[in-house]
Amino acid sequence: MIKKYMNIYSKTTKVLLMILGATLYSIGLEIFLIPNNIIDGGIVGISIMISHFTNIPLGILTFILNIPFFVIGYKQIGKTFTISTLFSVVCYSIGISIFKPIPGITQDILLASVFGGIIAGLGIGIIIRNGGSTDGAEIVAIILDKRSTFSVGQIVLFFNFFILTSAGFVFGWDRAMYSLIAYFIAIKLIDIIVEGIDESKAVFIISSKHEDISQAIMDRLGRGITLLNGKGGYKGVATDVIYVVVSRLEISKLKSIVHGFDENALVTIGSVDTSGKSYKKKAIH
The missing domain is CATH 3.30.70.120 (Alpha-Beta Plaits)
Known part of the structure; x- marks a missing residue:
């Protein structure tokens, strides 16, 4: 009986932490990055650029574009990781919609890049540490890792570098460079959260x-x-x-x-x- 309650407590804690992580990620995007035309990598980055041209709500786009990856991941990787990723994407897609009406805190591009990267990285790190993921691109990277000589990290880095570079054609090259700053700050925060400062x-x-x-x-x-x-x-x-x-x-x-x-x-x-x-x-x- 005690073991059963401990299992429930553990799962509940993970769910709450993933919700917290998704909330922080949403804040980093909508309060700091997106108002200043700074994008994130992965499917979210693609969604931000598509939303810019079509005015389709970003929260809806991120969810729709991730659906094919959920299907692939469920078949190729397994249901636990895929369901956790689906839950995370749903949470931050809702969060993006909630924080959309709130104006950005700063118009200083450098401050927005730094603090947006910190908050987004903190949120993603919490999600990953609790068994989830924020992007369907990571699912593809895991699958390709098994079929190529490249690691998951290398595949994700290449994919995101291509997306962040594409931002130069959409928002200007200065915004693309600021996006790279935010991305590398986020990566460092993710590393600290997942591995621990005392790694x-x-x-x-x-x-x-x-x-x-x-x-x-x-x-x-x-x-x-x-x-x-x-x-x-x-x-x-x-x-x-x-x-x-x-x-x-x-x-x-x-x-x-x-x-x-x-x-x-x-x-x-x-x-x-x-x-x-x-x-x-x-x-x-």
Whole structure:
């Protein structure tokens, strides 16, 4: 019974957060970007340009243009993701219609680009973090990712770059450039919301001074380290490889520590998902 209520609570929370995300996305579009002829990427960007020429309400356009992608996604990807995306699109399409009569807060193009990008990115990030999506283009990107050598991110970036460039022919090239500013700000906010500001990074360090470096990391960062047995492929010399997991904010300090002992040390860094108490920092006295 408890498990059942917890499941209901979890799903309800996700739905409410997706509604919040859709609301923020709508505000970013209608209060900041659209009044200043700054567009977003994806189907929304296409809808904004079509609406500009036809006067068809943007909320209706975004929903209609996304329908084919819902059908494709339902067949190719699965119902859970597609339904979540459908719900998100419905929510922000309604939100766009609600906020349409409200005049833009600022006519300063740069301020509109920055704050519109921040608010829209925040909203999209919340939606993605809770299992949804805001655009049918992402569904196509996921499908193409399975059939090509390009990643989802690369496909979406190419698609959006084409759309944002097209804005130059519709609203002028200055507006297209401001749209790129808003887009890249939004992307950064999405990254922070989805991955977290304290995103974990796995670091491998290869150095002949691994003992000094290991001790310095434990003393100055308060992180535990693991020594892996390794051997150089060229000379066949045995060496210990340092493995440590740190937060994104600690990367710069970690590099400083390593290269303070060995300027030639090889440091490789990758994003990881972590769990377990052993990851938590030890108190540094």
